[in-house]
Amino acid sequence: MNGLLVSLEGAISQGVLWGIMVLGVYITYKLLNIADLTVDGSFALGGCVCATLIVSGQMNPILALFIATLAGLLAGAITGFLHTIFEIPAILAGILTQIALWSINLRIMGKSNVPLLKVDTIFSKVVNFLGMKQMHVTLILGVLIVLAIIAILYWFFGTEIGSVLRATGNNENMIRALGVNTKKSKMVALMLSNGLVALSGGIVAQSQKYADIGMGTGAIVIGLAAIVIGDVIFRKVRNFAGILTSAVVGSVVYFVIRALVLRLGMNANDMKLFSAVFVALALCIPVLIRKYKQRRDYSEGGEKNGNTI
Amino acid sequence: MVTLSNVYKTFNKGTINEKKALDGINLQLNEGDFVTVIGGNGAGKSTMLNMIAGVYPIDAGKILVNQINISRKEEYQRAIHIGRVFQDPMMGTAAGMEIQENLSLAYRRGQKRGLSWGVTKSEKVLYHEKLKMLGLGLENRMSSKVGLLSGGQRQALTLLMATLVEPKLLLLDEHTAALDPKTAKTVLDLTEKLVSESKLTTLMVTHNMKDALRLGNRLIMMHEGKIIYDVSGEEKQKLQVSDLLKKFEEASHGSFANDRMLLA
Numbered sequence A: 001m002n003g004l005l006v007s008l009e010g011a012i013s014q015g016v017l018w019g020i021m022v023l024g025v026y027i028t029y030k031l032l033n034i035a036d037l038t039v040d041g042s043f044a045l046g047g048c049v050c051a052t053l054i055v056s057g058q059m060n061p062i063l064a065l066f067i068a069t070l071a072g073l074l075a076g077a078i079t080g081f082l083h084t085i086f087e088i089p090a091i092l093a094g095i096l097t098q099i100a101l102w103s104i105n106l107r108i109m110g111k112s113n114v115p116l117l118k119v120d121t122i123f124s125k126v127v128n129f130l131g132m133k134q135m136h137v138t139l140i141l142g143v144l145i146v147l148a149i150i151a152i153l154y155w156f157f158g159t160e161i162g163s164v165l166r167a168t169g170n171n172e173n174m175i176r177a178l179g180v181n182t183k184k185s186k187m188v189a190l191m192l193s194n195g196l197v198a199l200s201g202g203i204v205a206q207s208q209k210y211a212d213i214g215m216g217t218g219a220i221v222i223g224l225a226a227i228v229i230g231d232v233i234f235r236k237v238r239n240f241a242g243i244l245t246s247a248v249v250g251s252v253v254y255f256v257i258r259a260l261v262l263r264l265g266m267n268a269n270d271m272k273l274f275s276a277v278f279v280a281l282a283l284c285i286p287v288l289i290r291k292y293k294q295r296r297d298y299s300e301g302g303e304k305n306g307n308t309i
Numbered sequence B: 001m002v003t004l005s006n007v008y009k010t011f012n013k014g015t016i017n018e019k020k021a022l023d024g025i026n027l028q029l030n031e032g033d034f035v036t037v038i039g040g041n042g043a044g045k046s047t048m049l050n051m052i053a054g055v056y057p058i059d060a061g062k063i064l065v066n067q068i069n070i071s072r073k074e075e076y077q078r079a080i081h082i083g084r085v086f087q088d089p090m091m092g093t094a095a096g097m098e099i100q101e102n103l104s105l106a107y108r109r110g111q112k113r114g115l116s117w118g119v120t121k122s123e124k125v126l127y128h129e130k131l132k133m134l135g136l137g138l139e140n141r142m143s144s145k146v147g148l149l150s151g152g153q154r155q156a157l158t159l160l161m162a163t164l165v166e167p168k169l170l171l172l173d174e175h176t177a178a179l180d181p182k183t184a185k186t187v188l189d190l191t192e193k194l195v196s197e198s199k200l201t202t203l204m205v206t207h208n209m210k211d212a213l214r215l216g217n218r219l220i221m222m223h224e225g226k227i228i229y230d231v232s233g234e235e236k237q238k239l240q241v242s243d244l245l246k247k248f249e250e251a252s253h254g255s256f257a258n259d260r261m262l263l264a
């Protein structure tokens, strides 16, 4: 039982820290209607940059996170550049950046894995200061960081520029007719999104005490799964802060489910299959429901179901 | 003042689908002109409006607004001069955003946008007042999502948004065509009111010849990418639907005869 509780707390913390990545995915996927596959690469980028700076550069772990975020902004800018200036479809632009980042990440680290033992992380600093257990610190600090990010995003998307980004996702033609360069707004959204994703990668690397070239693989699917779960749980929520929170809660639920099925004996390598099937189902079900309703409401005579007024 | 001189546009040049949509358009709009635009399907009416708004670049010619040449400017750069309402009520508003948010986006048309709050308190007062004028009760639903509104309500809102900051030119492209007759009338009355209140220079495309005759001080008829008829003032006042039909007839017969000659 104790083992279960420990693994659950670990899963919740993981869900919270990965939740920052989910917020990034939310910005592009939900607000801007762009499926951005840069995410897998920029998540690992964040981890790699952060770990390398802390280990080889002996940098302060907070400063390292800051620079990891900048690296993510840059990655998003490259995808944005390919998509908006050269009109490459967003999915393809994202894949190109993602693939390029694999090599870049290896170059940054010089090897495929950088351990963060015996160095300071934001978590070890707090552990040393407060004398609490690392596990609890990870969760508490994670929640505080996420709340701060949600507050900042809530503010940002209420500003003039934030409103423009939302409008770009809503009705691009309209906001262009109102004088907005929508290429620029997509660029800003992709940068902001990947900045958050890289920040998440950096924090996750610090919490798990290593960065790995493969740590971002499948991140986009986790992001989508978390958003879908959050949507289902918080179906009624309309407030923007609530919606952002639901994405993070979705991430937590995802990692808890994951921990449980792993405990039930599922092979960890099958987890990606599980996530992919889950997201595919989540995307299929609304379509199936729509088709079913169409068929149900159809009647040859035209009046059978009392559909006439 | 708005001037189009020798504006040409051909779509899909050099392909089998080549289509000459604008064939040397010359048009000068005086300050406060309210021009109704009529013509058959494919005459180039929408294309002319789209070229002015910068949706596509023109092939040749010049478009001037208050002596400023805007022909090479991007669509978003021209927005500072131009207010637009489209045929499709979905096109002019952001469905997933609140009524007041939509208005606030329009309130900053052509302005630089920064990190100050998207909808300020004083703006809300202004929007309340403006919405009340529509008489649709929208002033009590300012934080409702626009997606919940009917087509007519959305079109009225779009019209308000297009004129919230006075445009140098208002472009209306069959903006009542998708509405039922009663709603169409409401939106048309509102159009008349907004345009006359601020004496807006306006181009309004319509398929309804009665509206084209009743509204505005000037009427132009287009055919195959050309302006074939341009009347204003008293002459327009005297015009009847039958006169317009005759003009149409003449125009299409002319081309029919030409086709025959080519074939012969």
Ligand SMILES: Nc1ncnc2c1ncn2[C@@H]1O[C@H](COP(=O)(O)OP(=O)(O)OP(=O)(O)O)[C@@H](O)[C@H]1O
Binding pocket: B011, B012, B019, B020, B021, B039, B040, B041, B042, B043, B044, B045, B046, B047, B048
């Ligand atoms: N984006 C485009 N690509 C290719 N052809 C186009 C495009 N837009 C318009 N056309 C063509 O240009 C011609 C003029 O079209 P336009 O839409 O301006 O006509 P219109 O006068 O507005 O007609 P309607 O009354 O049907 O709206 C048509 O033959 C049309 O098929």
Ligand SMILES: [Mg+2]
Binding pocket: B045, B046, B047, B173
């Ligand atoms: Mg048209």
